[in-house]
Amino acid sequence: QLSKRLQLVADYLPEGANFADIGSDHAYLPCYVCIKDKEAKAIAGEVNQGPLDSAKREVASHNLEDRIQTRLGSGLSVLTEGEVQQITIAGMGGPLIRDILDEGKDKLSSVNRIIVQPNIDARSIRKWFVEYGYELIAEEILEENGHIYEVLVAQPGDPLKPYSEDQEKEQWFGPYLLRESSSVFQKKWQEELETKKYILGELEKAQKVNQAKVDQLHKEIEWLKEVVL
Numbered sequence: 768q769l770s771k772r773l774q775l776v777a778d779y780l781p782e783g784a785n786f787a788d789i790g791s792d793h794a795y796l797p798c799y800v801c802i803k804d805k806e807a808k809a810i811a812g813e814v815n816q817g818p819l820d821s822a823k824r825e826v827a828s829h830n831l832e833d834r835i836q837t838r839l840g841s842g843l844s845v846l847t848e849g850e851v852q853q854i855t856i857a858g859m860g861g862p863l864i865r866d867i868l869d870e871g872k873d874k875l876s877s878v879n880r881i882i883v884q885p886n887i888d889a890r891s892i893r894k895w896f897v898e899y900g901y902e903l904i905a906e907e908i909l910e911e912n913g914h915i916y917e918v919l920v921a922q923p924g925d926p927l928k929p930y931s932e933d934q935e936k937e938q939w940f941g942p943y944l945l946r947e948s949s950s951v952f953q954k955k956w957q958e959e960l961e962t963k964k965y966i967l968g969e970l971e972k973a974q975k976v977n978q979a980k981v982d983q984l985h986k987e988i989e990w991l992k993e994v995v996l
């Protein structure tokens with residue numbers, strides 16, 4: 768039984784996917800996809816030996832060694848150019864996922880879909896997508912075991928298409944998630960509003976006020992108040 772979080776990532780892979788799952792750990796995601804879809808194949812990349820070993824065990828336990836390769840290395844360095852058509856990266860912070868994509872840009876020429884699930888700071892990935900010509904085509908938000916997760920799906924295309932003129936705000940909340948404004952989305956940003964208000968209060972008590980930080984917080988609190996119902 769796959770987590771809801773990884774299930775959602777898997778849902779955005781096409782039939783017959785040929786993908787790399789970077790930071791695969793136990794390789795649950797590639798195993799699930801390859802069990803369900805006999806045409807699918809995958810590369811499970813891991814930077815750490817321990818998780819790589821558990822990926823190897825999981826793959827072997829399903830007799831999937833012919834369709835899932837496990838490789839040790841950082842980010843997309845485990846791939847050769849043109850090897851895969853999709854990339855999944857789940858369960859890491861947004862800035863780390865962005866750095867993995869950025870450092871591996873030269874491996875992305877054959878990739879027609881990127882599916883990421885940042886635990887925090889999805890904004891940094893949305894910004895990277897805009898900068899490098901990837902169009903965000905879908906977003907999901909879900910709650911599982913007391914955590915709220917976002918899933919972003921992108922492919923080469925018009926990176927500005929999902930955004931209105933309020934791009935900075937939409938890059939923070941997510942253009943699709945903002946329009947949908949689900950109850951989980953509301954919960955996430957309600958909590959964020961409380962946190963930001965608290966931080967602002969603390970900053971304003973400080974002796975030396977960092978005005979740029981205070982201004983940014985005011986702007987974000989205004990946005991949050993517009994978004995939270």
Ligand code: SAM
Nearest residue numbers: 789790791792813814815818840841842857858
């Ligand atoms: N993707 C799985 C999931 O979502 O359940 C595992 C997530 S786990 C929290 C993060 C994994 O990413 C760890 O196993 C870690 O070793 C791996 N990792 C961290 N940085 C990495 C990098 N630069 N390249 C490849 N793997 C990395």
